[in-house]
Amino acid sequence: xxxxxxxxxxxxxxxxxxxxxxxxxxxxxxxxxxxxxxxxxxxxxxxxxxxxxxxxxxxxxxxxxxxxxxxxxxxxxxxxxxxxxxxxxxxxxxxxxxxxxxxxxxxxxxxxxxxxxxxxxxxxxxxxxxxxxxxxxxxxxxxxxxxxx
Numbered sequence: 489x490x491x492x493x494x495x496x497x498x499x500x501x502x503x504x505x506x507x508x509x510x511x512x513x514x515x516x517x518x519x520x521x522x523x524x525x526x527x528x529x530x531x532x533x534x535x536x537x538x539x540x541x542x543x544x545x546x547x548x549x550x551x552x553x554x555x556x557x558x559x560x561x562x563x564x565x566x567x568x569x570x571x572x573x574x575x576x577x578x579x580x581x582x583x584x585x586x587x588x589x590x591x592x593x594x595x596x597x598x599x600x601x602x603x604x605x606x607x608x609x610x611x612x613x614x615x616x617x618x619x620x621x622x623x624x625x626x627x628x629x630x631x632x633x634x635x636x637x
Contacts, residue, residue: 494601495599498596508599511599524538527566529562533591536607541604571587600614
């Protein structure tokens, strides 16, 4: 399953969000209509995973030592805020008020497919973090070169 593309969408007053058709089709190809949505560990956005991808992430986390401050932060921020959603017949999920608040989501949102997961951003926040003039271009370029990108 692969989530690709950037989609601009609206969050209605009740917090309902339409999942773009290409993402729903990707889920359907894996016989799933479920997304697990949680906070990103550091960025002010949400991350949505297929149920299968989420299970793999949780298993990986369970296998790690749980006592470090870094792992406790990850558990609280990511695992502890996760909500499982079934996509309704209109292709929507109802994003919880807590997740909307954590990510600063307003009515205009951007859903970005990153292969194995979807990021859900407030449109203004997303534009701020993806504006080329706002990035550390030289440092990023060096990192990309090291990885052959």
